[in-house]
Amino acid sequence: MKKKFPVFSLLILMIIVIGCFGCGLFLTKDPRYMDLAHFDTAPNKEFLFGTDSMGRDIFSMIWYGGRISLLIGFLATLLSTFLAVLVGSAAGYAPAWADGILMRATELILSVPSLLLTIFLQAAAGKANRYSLAVVIGLTSWMGMAKVVRTEILQLKNTEYVLAAKCLGGGFFHLLWRHLVPGLVPSILFMVVMNVKNAMAAEATLSFMGLGLPVEEISWGSMLSLSENAFLTHAWWSVLIPGLFLVGTIFCLTNLGNYMRKSINKRHSNL
Amino acid sequence: MKSRYIIRIVYSVVKFALSVIVLSVLVFTISRLAPGDPLYAYYGERVEKMSMEEQEQAREKLGLGESIPTQYVRWFQGAIHGDFGISYKYKMDVKEVIAERIGNTFFLGGLGFALIFALSLFIGLFCAWREDKIADRVICGIGTLTSCIPEFWMSLLLILVFAVWLKWLPSSGAYSVGKERSLTDRTAHLILPLIVVVLGHLWYYAFQVRNRLLEEVREDYVLLARMKGLSGKRVLCRHCLRNVLPSYFSMMAIAFPHILGGTYVVETVFSYPGIGTLAYESARYQDYNLLMLVSLLTGTLVIFCNILAQWINACIDPRIGAGRESRQGEVGSL
Numbered sequence: 001m002k003k004k005f006p007v008f009s010l011l012i013l014m015i016i017v018i019g020c021f022g023c024g025l026f027l028t029k030d031p032r033y034m035d036l037a038h039f040d041t042a043p044n045k046e047f048l049f050g051t052d053s054m055g056r057d058i059f060s061m062i063w064y065g066g067r068i069s070l071l072i073g074f075l076a077t078l079l080s081t082f083l084a085v086l087v088g089s090a091a092g093y094a095p096a097w098a099d100g101i102l103m104r105a106t107e108l109i110l111s112v113p114s115l116l117l118t119i120f121l122q123a124a125a126g127k128a129n130r131y132s133l134a135v136v137i138g139l140t141s142w143m144g145m146a147k148v149v150r151t152e153i154l155q156l157k158n159t160e161y162v163l164a165a166k167c168l169g170g171g172f173f174h175l176l177w178r179h180l181v182p183g184l185v186p187s188i189l190f191m192v193v194m195n196v197k198n199a200m201a202a203e204a205t206l207s208f209m210g211l212g213l214p215v216e217e218i219s220w221g222s223m224l225s226l227s228e229n230a231f232l233t234h235a236w237w238s239v240l241i242p243g244l245f246l247v248g249t250i251f252c253l254t255n256l257g258n259y260m261r262k263s264i265n266k267r268h269s270n271l
Numbered sequence: 272m273k274s275r276y277i278i279r280i281v282y283s284v285v286k287f288a289l290s291v292i293v294l295s296v297l298v299f300t301i302s303r304l305a306p307g308d309p310l311y312a313y314y315g316e317r318v319e320k321m322s323m324e325e326q327e328q329a330r331e332k333l334g335l336g337e338s339i340p341t342q343y344v345r346w347f348q349g350a351i352h353g354d355f356g357i358s359y360k361y362k363m364d365v366k367e368v369i370a371e372r373i374g375n376t377f378f379l380g381g382l383g384f385a386l387i388f389a390l391s392l393f394i395g396l397f398c399a400w401r402e403d404k405i406a407d408r409v410i411c412g413i414g415t416l417t418s419c420i421p422e423f424w425m426s427l428l429l430i431l432v433f434a435v436w437l438k439w440l441p442s443s444g445a446y447s448v449g450k451e452r453s454l455t456d457r458t459a460h461l462i463l464p465l466i467v468v469v470l471g472h473l474w475y476y477a478f479q480v481r482n483r484l485l486e487e488v489r490e491d492y493v494l495l496a497r498m499k500g501l502s503g504k505r506v507l508c509r510h511c512l513r514n515v516l517p518s519y520f521s522m523m524a525i526a527f528p529h530i531l532g533g534t535y536v537v538e539t540v541f542s543y544p545g546i547g548t549l550a551y552e553s554a555r556y557q558d559y560n561l562l563m564l565v566s567l568l569t570g571t572l573v574i575f576c577n578i579l580a581q582w583i584n585a586c587i588d589p590r591i592g593a594g595r596e597s598r599q600g601e602v603g604s605l
Contacts, residue, residue: 104290107290107574107577108290108293108294108297110573114532119551119554119555120301120302120554197419201421204421204423204424205421205422205423205536208423208424209423209536209539209551211555224423224424224427227427231430231431231434231435231442234435236431239427239428239431240428240431243424243427243428246421246424247419247420247421247424250419250420250421251415251416251419254415254418254419255415258415268489269402269485269488269489270488270489270490270491270493270494270497
C-alpha cells in the first residue's frame, strides 16, 4: 500500500512559514505596540484576531511571533540532531566498553526529568533569549535519537562498503560523513521532523510556565503565557488563536514526518 | 545456573547504586553552580535588608559556606542516615514536605498509568483488528491530532470549556477548602488533570501496540491458524497478542516513571499539590535540599524501572540475557 503524500499539510505549513517570514509585507500594525485604549478587544474588523491583555494586536503577533517559534524549532533540532549523530555513531563505532559508558551516560541524562534539566540549564544560561532557549531545548532532546543512531550504526558498520572504505584507509570522520550518515538518513529523517515539532512544543510549554521567553519577546509560547489573565476576562481568543496556530503547525509536521517514516506494512495481512 | 542468577542480581544492584550516586553528584553540582541565591528561599525579601555579615552568618548556618565537594560529602553522610536536611522555603524536614504531596502525585499518575495501560492495549487491538477500515482510520486520525496538542494547551482548553464556560468542574487544586475528606469533591478536581495525563501519553503506546500487532499478523503462523479454522479475532487475541505482550510489559515498565514525570506540567497548570509543582518551585527558588530529594526520587524510580524492564525482557526471552541491547523507551521532550 503506497502512502499518500500529505499535500494539504505541506500547503498549510508553507503558508504559515511564508506568512511568518514575509510578515513585514502585509502587517499594518506594530506587534509590539501596546494600545492601552483597546486591551482585551474581541476580534473585529480592525483587530482581526482581537487584542491581548496588554493591548497588542494578536493578528500581527501571530505572524511576527511565529518566526521565533519556527526559528527555535529549527535551531534546537539542528543542535540535537548533530549531538545525536555524534554520540550515537561514536557509541556504535567504539569498542564495547566505551559504548557501555556512553550509553549509560545517555540513560542517566534521560533519567533526570527533562523539565528539571531544562530549568537547570536555563538558570545557568542566565536571562533567556531565543538562542539560549534553542540551545537548552537542543541539549535536552538528543538522547532518544542517539539511541536509534547507535543501533543503526551497529548494523551499518558491518556492511561491506564500510569495510571497503576502512580498508582504503578512511578515518572515523571520513567514514561518518561519507558513508555512515547517508545510510542513516532514511531512518532518522522521521525523528528529525518529530524533533522540530517537539522543540516547538517545548518552547511553548517553557514560555507558558515562565521559564522560557519573557512576555516582551513575542512567540506563540509567550503569547500563551498571558492566558491565566485571559480566563478572568473571558478573552478566549488570546488562548485559542495562538494555540491553534501552534497545534496546526505541529499537526502538519507530524503528517510530513509520518510520510517519511519507513513503511513497515509492505506485505499483505494474513489475518 | 543458580550462581549465574546471583551474579546477575549483584550486577543489577551495583549498577543501580552507582547510577543513583552519579545522579546525585550531577544534580548536586549543577544546582549549586546555577546562579541564584538560596537565601531568598529561606528569608524571602528580608535578605535585601541584611548586612554582609548577617548574610555570611546565615549562609554558615545553612551550611552553604563551604566548597561544593565538602557540602556534598556532608549531604551524603546525612542522606545515608535518612537525614536529607530541611527545606529552605517550608522550613521543615524535606521528607515531611514530600510526604504530604507524594500521595497526590501517585494517585494522579498511578490512575493515569492504569488507564493508559488498559486503554492503549484495547485501542491497539481494536485498530489492528480493523486495519485500514473506517474505524481504524478515524481512531488513528483522532490519535495523531490529539498527540499534536501540547499538554499545557490541552489543559487550558479543558479549563476554558469545562471550568470557565460550562462551570461544571473546578479549574485548580486537589480539593476545595473545608472539603478535604469529601470523595466527590476530590474526584471532581481529578477529572480534568487525569484526562490530560491520559490523552497526553495514550496514543504513543496505543500506536506501538497497533504497529507491533500489524507486524505480527503478517507472520506465517497466522496463516496456519486461520487455515485450521480459527476466526481472525481469536487468532489476534490468542496468538498475536501473546507474542506482543512481553515487549508491551517492558515498554510499560519504562513508561511508568515517564507518565509520573509527565504529570509535572499538568500539575503546574492545574495548581495540583504534587511532586511536580514542588520540583518546579524548588528548582526555581534554589531550595537545594528539597530539589535533591525530589530529583533523586524520580531519578531512582526511572533507573529502577529501566532495570526492571531489562529483567522482564531477559526473563521472557533468555537470548537477550545481560546483553548490550536494552529496549529503548523513547522519551519525548517534556
